[in-house]
Amino acid sequence: MAIDIKRLMRFSEDEAARLMIFYSEAEKEILQELNRALLTPHEKAYLETMHRNVQKILQDLEAGSRTWCSEAIPRVYMQGGAFADEQVRRLGKKVLTGFGAIHQQAVQVLADNAFQRLQDVVQVIGRREADIYRTMALESIRGSVAGYQTWQDAAARFRESLAERGVTGFVDKANREWNMSTYADMVATTTTMQAHLEGTANRLLEHGLDLVQISTHSDPCEKCEPWQGQVVSLTGKTPGYPTMAEAEEAGLFHPRCRHAYGLYVPELN
Numbered sequence: 001m002a003i004d005i006k007r008l009m010r011f012s013e014d015e016a017a018r019l020m021i022f023y024s025e026a027e028k029e030i031l032q033e034l035n036r037a038l039l040t041p042h043e044k045a046y047l048e049t050m051h052r053n054v055q056k057i058l059q060d061l062e063a064g065s066r067t068w069c070s071e072a073i074p075r076v077y078m079q080g081g082a083f084a085d086e087q088v089r090r091l092g093k094k095v096l097t098g099f100g101a102i103h104q105q106a107v108q109v110l111a112d113n114a115f116q117r118l119q120d121v122v123q124v125i126g127r128r129e130a131d132i133y134r135t136m137a138l139e140s141i142r143g144s145v146a147g148y149q150t151w152q153d154a155a156a157r158f159r160e161s162l163a164e165r166g167v168t169g170f171v172d173k174a175n176r177e178w179n180m181s182t183y184a185d186m187v188a189t190t191t192t193m194q195a196h197l198e199g200t201a202n203r204l205l206e207h208g209l210d211l212v213q214i215s216t217h218s219d220p221c222e223k224c225e226p227w228q229g230q231v232v233s234l235t236g237k238t239p240g241y242p243t244m245a246e247a248e249e250a251g252l253f254h255p256r257c258r259h260a261y262g263l264y265v266p267e268l269n
């Protein structure tokens with residue numbers, strides 16, 4: 001069955017945009033706090049105020065991330081289930097009512113995984129800010145003896161780093177460096193799309209349907225290109241087809257991947 005990829009992407013992009021705005025605003029606030037402190041020569045009291053303010057922003061960021069995960073992931077997952085129901089209905093089959101425990105468990109795992117990834121970057125930001133605070137506090141003490149030059153030099157280095165890389169040089173497992181807002185955007189886009197696909201797959205499997213067809217779009221990456229339009233088995237139980245696990249292991253559905261899938265019925269194709 002044809003897959004409305006624009007519609008699927010819109011589901012995830014709308015939710016991801018909420019988190020991206022939240023993180024972008026937090027990043028701006030943290031940068032403002034840091035830069036104000038770094039432009040105030042030799043003022044330890046100002047540094048302490050900055051430290052408290054940034055810690056409060058991070059606490060709000062963590063709480064907001066948890067709320068987003070508990071709200072957005074279930075919404076998108078349910079939309080995936082509804083998308084599957086729509087395809088089942090087109091077959092003339094009766095659609096199951098309600099979403100049982102398996103769906104609740106899947107949503108919880110997806111939400112927990114997303115929150116852990118966001119919490120990781122919040123913790124890295126906290127350590128980065130604490131490093132700046134400790135370094136500048138020590139330079140403040142040193143400056144009272146040796147003069148202001150060492151404090152000014154250290155502050156200039158931090159300001160230059162913040163201007164170039166943002167609040168933090170967060171490095172993921174693939175050794176890619178992100179600032180906090182771009183990382184949050186990547187996590188949100190990837191996890192919401194994953195939630196939608198998991199909701200679709202689990203609902204199709206509830207109906208005893210195992211085959212799906214990968215969507216196609218222009219300019220796919222080299223990892224995804226071989227899988228465009230391919231029919232795969234969700235579980236591996238349908239002989240003659242590659243499995244979803246094999247597709248993912250080959251690189252399909254990587255971070256920010258724009259591919260999706262929809263029900264495939266051999267008799268109708």
